[in-house]
Amino acid sequence: MKVFTIKTGILFFLCLGALYQAYNTDAWHFVMLLFLLSIILAFYFLVPVFTRKSIPFLSIIVILELIQFAVGKELYAYLLLFLFYFMIEMSSNTSSDFFRMVVILFLLLSLAIGIILFSYPTMIWISFFLLISYLLVRLNELDEDYQQIRETYESLLSDYRIQKRQSYYNEHAARVEERNLIAREMHDSVGHQLTALMMQIEQYWIKEKKEQYLLLKNMTEECLEETRKAVRLLQVEELGGIASIIALVKKLESENNIHVHFTTKQGVLQVNLSNKQSAVLYRCIQEGITNAMKYGSSRAVYITLGVSPIGSLTFEIRNPYIHKHPFHYGFGLENMKKRMEEGHGKLEILQLDGEFILQGNIPVGEECRDDSRVNC
Incomplete structure (x- = not known):
């Protein structure tokens, strides 16, 4: 959001400066520039709608080059700044090969317009255009490398999250299975043995009616109940504390x-x-x-x-x-x-x-x- 605000502010001041310069020149320049800038801004803000992002940017650059040729020297500096701005934006939305072709076209057209408007381009202007073109190409390559790294990172992060989630569920399933196994073993072995012991004590108590047998029976029942509670706790999946x-x-x-x-x-x-x-x-x-x-x-x-x-x-x-x-x-x-x-x-x-x-x-x-x- 902050980057978008900065870019919008730069574009706003460029439009404001170009329109002010055109207004001071004459009314026809102002009206024509206002109309063409409206078309350019419409293309720019509709870039997310296009499947191929190169189409709106290429249209914007062609329109700006035509304005440079038609208007003349008065708005040349502002239109160059517009071109640099949209070329930078284009560098992050198109492939390297296509962007190099656009940069070469931009360089040739700008030099041709410079020759027509100023009779001949000086070495400073030629060096300036070459430097800007090189920086734009490098920016495009760096952005493409960054996008590849970003996609690789996202892919690795997604795989990591999938593996971590799978590891968590596997560990959870293994823990539940182990708890259930322990619960079954306790129920089948200890529980059955305690039940058999309690039945034996019951038989002895029926025959001899001794208080010791009744005490042993009660102790065995308590032990069996505690075992059942332990089995139920082992079968509960929810953890506490x-x-x-x-x-x-x-x-x-x-x-x-x-x-x-x-x-x-x-x-x-x-x-x-x-x-x-x-x-x-x-x-x-x-x-x-x-x-x-x-x-x-x-x-x-x-x-x-x-x-x-x-x-x-x-x-x-x-x-x-x-x-x-x-x-x-x-x-x-x-x-x-x-x-x-x-x-x-x-x-x-x-x-x-x-x-x-x-x-x-x-x-x-x-x-x-x-x-x-x-x-x-």
């Missing part, structure tokens, strides 16, 4: 062109989060990364998890942010703040020079049942 945050980061990196620098400080992995606290942390990190993807000035996000001196879990999300206008509380930030307050945590939002920071802390091990009760 810090593991869910790591899975979220891997998922977002594999599905989006974003680089997350994830850091955990000492003691974080030993923090015991409740289900509600895990959900709050997960949603806050998710919203912070999404916010950075939407409004950040680059694709890098820096996330740091730590433990405060009083034992609270802290997180910090940083991303480059160079917009001059201040941030405002949208739905996402309001929702984050509300979630943190519901979990008796705090969220701070900072906008520094070139950086946007989200800082929060969640009290760990404190279950707040009522606002009137003390945390325990």
Whole structure:
């Protein structure tokens, strides 16, 4: 957007200067130039519509050369500047071979018009045209090389994202398969053995009615129930705590062109989060990364998890942010703040020079049942 504004400003001042010079010459020159510049600008702003970008640019250059020949010396300098401007624009929209042919044509026509208007072109003018022509050709070659590098980069980036996504899903599928295998083994071996043991104890208790058999039976039932709970937990795919945050980061990196620098400080992995606290942390990190993807000035996000001196879990999300206008509380930030307050945590939002920071802390091990009760 900034480049487009600069280019439009340059073109506007060129048009304004040429029209002012034509107006001071005579009315006919002004009207003719205004009409032809309208056609030229129409071609220029309709370039994205054309399949072959060379057609509108070639039409513009031909019209400008005709204006040079028809108008004469008065507007020669402005028309040359117009030619250089559109040749530079053309260099980034056409192939090298075609652009070299256009540059040669431009050089010959400009020299011919220079001979007609000024009787003979001086060595300075010839050197100037040769230098400009060389610079235009080099610019076209560099732009073509850049486009090839850019296409190669985009292709490699796309392949990388596909491979990373595939790696994530393969790892996820392998982990789920391994958990299911462990769950089946526990169910088939330990569960069946405990069931058989409980039936044997039941038979002994029926025969002898001893309290020891009843105690063993109850212990076996409890052990069987714990085994069933463990099997059910192994079959659940959802992760909790810090593991869910790591899975979220891997998922977002594999599905989006974003680089997350994830850091955990000492003691974080030993923090015991409740289900509600895990959900709050997960949603806050998710919203912070999404916010950075939407409004950040680059694709890098820096996330740091730590433990405060009083034992609270802290997180910090940083991303480059160079917009001059201040941030405002949208739905996402309001929702984050509300979630943190519901979990008796705090969220701070900072906008520094070139950086946007989200800082929060969640009290760990404190279950707040009522606002009137003390945390325990």
